[in-house]
Amino acid sequence: MPKEIEATSLRDLLCGSVNENHVGERVSVCGWVAKRREHGEHLAFLDLRDRSGVLQAVVEGSVDVRSEYVVRVTGTVTPRPEGTVNVRLATGAVELSDCQVEILSIADVPPFQLDDRVDIDEQVRLRYRYLDLRREQMQRNLRLRAKVNAALRRSMDAQGFCEVETPLLWAPTPEGAREFVVPSRLHEGEFYVLPQSPQIAKQLLMVGGFDRYFQIARCLRDEDLRADRQFEFTQLDLEASFVTQEDILDFVSEAVLDAAEVATGARPGEIGRMTWAEALDHYGTDKPDLRFAMVLQDLSEVFAASEVKAFAAPTVKALRVAEGASFSRSKLDALTDQAKSLGAKGLAWFRVTSEGLDSPLARFLSEKEVAAISSVDDAQIGDLVLIVADEYVEACRVLGALRVTLGARPVGEGPHHYVWVTEFPLFEGIDEDGNLQAAHHPFTMPHPDDLSLIESDPLKVRSQAYDLVLNGWELGSGSVRIHRADIQSRIFRALGISDDEAQSRFGFLLGAFKYGAPPHAGFAFGIDRLVAIFAGEENIREVIAFPKTQSGNDLMTGAPKSISERQTRDLHLRFAPKGK
Numbered sequence: 001m002p003k004e005i006e007a008t009s010l011r012d013l014l015c016g017s018v019n020e021n022h023v024g025e026r027v028s029v030c031g032w033v034a035k036r037r038e039h040g041e042h043l044a045f046l047d048l049r050d051r052s053g054v055l056q057a058v059v060e061g062s063v064d065v066r067s068e069y070v071v072r073v074t075g076t077v078t079p080r081p082e083g084t085v086n087v088r089l090a091t092g093a094v095e096l097s098d099c100q101v102e103i104l105s106i107a108d109v110p111p112f113q114l115d116d117r118v119d120i121d122e123q124v125r126l127r128y129r130y131l132d133l134r135r136e137q138m139q140r141n142l143r144l145r146a147k148v149n150a151a152l153r154r155s156m157d158a159q160g161f162c163e164v165e166t167p168l169l170w171a172p173t174p175e176g177a178r179e180f181v182v183p184s185r186l187h188e189g190e191f192y193v194l195p196q197s198p199q200i201a202k203q204l205l206m207v208g209g210f211d212r213y214f215q216i217a218r219c220l221r222d223e224d225l226r227a228d229r230q231f232e233f234t235q236l237d238l239e240a241s242f243v244t245q246e247d248i249l250d251f252v253s254e255a256v257l258d259a260a261e262v263a264t265g266a267r268p269g270e271i272g273r274m275t276w277a278e279a280l281d282h283y284g285t286d287k288p289d290l291r292f293a294m295v296l297q298d299l300s301e302v303f304a305a306s307e308v309k310a311f312a313a314p315t316v317k318a319l320r321v322a323e324g325a326s327f328s329r330s331k332l333d334a335l336t337d338q339a340k341s342l343g344a345k346g347l348a349w350f351r352v353t354s355e356g357l358d359s360p361l362a363r364f365l366s367e368k369e370v371a372a373i374s375s376v377d378d379a380q381i382g383d384l385v386l387i388v389a390d391e392y393v394e395a396c397r398v399l400g401a402l403r404v405t406l407g408a409r410p411v412g413e414g415p416h417h418y419v420w421v422t423e424f425p426l427f428e429g430i431d432e433d434g435n436l437q438a439a440h441h442p443f444t445m446p447h448p449d450d451l452s453l454i455e456s457d458p459l460k461v462r463s464q465a466y467d468l469v470l471n472g473w474e475l476g477s478g479s480v481r482i483h484r485a486d487i488q489s490r491i492f493r494a495l496g497i498s499d500d501e502a503q504s505r506f507g508f509l510l511g512a513f514k515y516g517a518p519p520h521a522g523f524a525f526g527i528d529r530l531v532a533i534f535a536g537e538e539n540i541r542e543v544i545a546f547p548k549t550q551s552g553n554d555l556m557t558g559a560p561k562s563i564s565e566r567q568t569r570d571l572h573l574r575f576a577p578k579g580k
Contacts, residue, residue, distance in 0.1 A: 010072055016053020018091050022077040029055060029096070030104070032134065033069045034114070046101070048073055051139055054089055056080075057096040068107035068114070068131075075099035122541075127555040129546055141543045144263060145531045149216055151262040152236050152527070155255040161214040161238060166201035168194060168218070173505070177221040180231070188572040194220040197524060199441070200509050202239040203481060206520040207512045214238040216527065225550045227539045228473060228529055232548075235476060239522035245464050245480050248521045249273075249420055252468060252478075256530070260416065263534040268416060271468075275423040280393070284317075284400015286424070289472030290417035292407040294319060295377060296399050299387070302372040308364045310348055313389035319399045320377035321406055324384025325351040325358070335402060339388060344398040348387040352379050404472065411471060412536020419469050423447060426463035427494070435496030440465045442491055443509075445480040445521075454490050468525055470533055476525025483517040 006014045012027040031050035038044055046057045046065065057073045065071060075096030086092030111128055112120045116137050125132040132138055153163070169182060169192040179193040195201075197219050205213045217237040223229065236255065240248065253271050261267040272290075279286050282295050297318045303311040321327075327335075332349050339347035350373050351358035357370055365373070376385050386402060388395045426446050428439035436458055438444065446454060447462035454461055464480035482488045488510075492502050502510065528540040541547040548554055568575075 014052035015048050015050045015055035016090055018055050018077055018094055018096075020079070020093055023079060023094065025077050026074065027077060027096075028072060028074040029057075030072045031055075031070070032107075033065050033067055033071060035067065036063075036065060046071075046073070046099075049134075051143075053091060055091045055094075055096065056086075056089075057099045057101075059099045059101055063101050065101065065103060066107065066109070068110055069103060070105035070107070072102040072104055073099050074102075123549070123555060126541075126547070126549060129556045133545065137542070141531070141535045141537065142545060144535055145527070145543055147262050148259045148527065148531050148534065151259040152216065152255050155258040156214040156236075156238065156251075159212070159251055159254060161212040161240075161251075162210055163215060164205060164210065164213050165215060166195070166198040166205075166217065170195045170201070171508075173200075177223050180220050180222050183571040183573060185570050185572075196221050197235070198237050200506075202237060202522060203443070203509060203520065204512055206239055206241045207515065207517050209241075211242070212238075212240045217524070225548060225552060228526075228532075230528070230540060230544065230547055231552060233540075234527045235524045236527055237522075237524040239520060241518040241520045243519070243521050245422070245466060245521060248478060248480075248523050249466065252523050252525070253420075256418065256468065256475075256525070259530065260534070263531075264416070268418060271418040271420055273420040273422060276421055276425065276462075277423065279421050280396050280400075284396040284398070284403060286421055286467065287469045287472055287474045288400075288419065288421075289404065289408060290419055291409055291414045291471060293377075294321070294403045294407050296396060296403070297376045299372050299376070302369060303389070306366070306369060308361060308369075310346060310361060311387075311389045313345075313391070313395070315392040315395045316387060316389045317395040317399050318373065318376045319386045319403055320379045321384040321386065322380075323382050324406070325353065325382045327384060335386070335405070338405065339398050339402060342398045342401055343394055344388050344390055346388075347398075347402075348389075350385045350387070352381055352383045352385065354381050408472065410536070411473070411533055411538050414471075416533065417471060421467045421469055422465075423462045424465040424467070425459065426450075426461040426465075426491075427458050429459075433496065436494050438491075438495060439463065440477070440479055442495055442497070442506075443479075443482050443488070445482050446487070446491070451487070454494055458494055464521075466523075468523075470530070473529050473533060475529055476523060478521065478523025480519075480521040483513065483519050485513065488513075 006017060010028065011030045013029055015029050015031050029048060031048045033046055034049040034054055035047040036044060042061055044059045044063050046059060048055050048057055048071070057075055073096060076098050077094055078097045080093060080095050110131055112124055114131060114134050116135055172179065172191060172193045177196050179196060182192040182194065184190045184192060198215060198217050202213050215237045217235055218232060219235055220232050222231065225231065238251065240251065257268055276286055279288050284296055299316045299318050303316040336347040348361055349359060350362065352374060357373060373385050379385055386399065388398045425439050426444060427436040429437050431437050440463060445464045447464055450461040465477065466479065467477045468475045482491065528543060531543040532540045535543055537543055546556065
């Protein structure tokens with residue numbers, strides 16, 4: 001690390017940068033006391049910690065410091081005596097001797113140890129997050145995040161994108177996830193919302209001629225929290241004009257691979273692709289984890305005339321589990337219960353043995369059916385074959401979930417397998433009023449080959465929407481946008497949106513489109529999720545400085561909290577009695 005970056009008025013070097021090249025120099029370092037060890041009555045060893053690492057200081061005489069005191073230590077860099085070198089530390093070959101210690105700040109005894117060798121209850125860690133952030137793991141994760149952000153910015157800049165900040169106070173929109181609402185003090189009874197994404201704003205930037213926009217954007221959604229979701233999240237958001245889907249995939253791939261190279265030290269190869277239909281058919285999900293095989297097989301044709309009632313369904317899908325024949329009956333029962341909880345009518349299992357198939361259903365099968373099951377995905381003796389018979393999508397999704405249960409690895413284990421999933425359905429079903437529902441949003445451009453199906457067979461219409469998936473996590477999604485009024489009108493009619501309703505909900509965007517909207521497309525992916533995978537963390541809270549708990553609380557600040565009566569009056573708010 002360059003010395004001009006390390007040095008300040010109080011210190012000459014960072015603790016972790018002191019090495020043999022500095023032997024003989026008199027230097028000052030600053031940091032927290034990680035440990036204090038006594039050696040006799042008149043000698044103490046201090047492990048001094050800052051963001052760069054740990055350095056040992058040898059202090060002669062008494063020094064009244066404890067763990068987490070903030071100190072400035074001035075001493076001479078010397079080699080450690082023979083036999084005392086600590087190979088686990090980057091600074092383990094040297095120490096500071098003949099030290100003077102200046103106490104900059106005293107500290108109470110911390111509520112937990114600040115080293116990564118001790119498991120700490122997460123609730124305690126979040127309550128004292130400012131202490132938790134001193135731990136090596138959190139320092140590493142957040143500095144990795146900063147490196148990823150910097151790499152993304154460099155990549156977007158190199159590809160000709162302009163960084164533009166869009167508003168955090170926005171107009172309410174009736175679709176998408178639940179929004180956080182902000183009451184207006186100046187306009188009684190009216191509200192802003194915090195943006196779920198800069199979607200409409202970035203499309204307006206395209207109308208405004210910015211051609212290529214990006215932003216590391218803060219977004220907010222009032223949805224239930226889980227391991228990969230927080231109220232607040234950060235995404236790389238981009239939009240470009242006069243482009244096709246191929247251009248967007250290329251832009252994003254370049255940025256992601258640049259970030260991966262900075263984070264891991266190696267640049268991944270070209271990102272593969274599959275259609276949504278292929279992902280569902282082969283893996284039972286639109287976000288497949290490709291670190292393990294286990295590809296779904298279709299046996300529908302073989303079982304079309306089966307006499308076994310369990311297989312009397314439009315689709316019969318099978319999955320081979322390597323060496324799964326050793327599963328106990330209780331584990332097989334648990335898999336069956338999981339399949340039923342996911343909506344399946346049941347789960348058929350077959351052990352592949354040297355004598356044939358072992359299963360309660362084996363004796364009812366024809367020779368052709370036995371042969372088909374025995375050859376699923378090149379099954380070998382000792383393998384297990386699982387079968388679900390149901391409607392096509394249901395059979396795929398249930399087996400896909402079982403595939404993840406049986407084959408999933410920790411998020412940081414193994415290689416990083418990126419894949420683009422394309423050609424999502426434009427519509428995902430019918431609502432209770434009989435109207436089609438948009439799978440992405442109502443401004444997604446249909447696949448050009450399916451335009452004729454919008455009115456006649458809309459559920460078969462593919463979209464120009466695409467997702468980027470990494471190790472089974474959906475990083476983000478995007479689409480080519482509709483910029484033609486005739487196509488937009490057809491989509492609105494298909495969704496049951498009248499002209500008046502469209503004007504009310506999207507008037508400012510549709511109005512802008514009247515003044516010359518270029519063909520445009522965009523994408524956004526979650527930086528929290530990407531960094532969590534790079535860091536090998538199962539929960540994005542571990543790569544966010546100040547996250548919320550799963551119940552939405554901030555244990556450190558106590559938020560959410562009530563506001564004062566004056567604030568309530570200023571915001572024109574009145575509350576119903578609790579429970580009503």
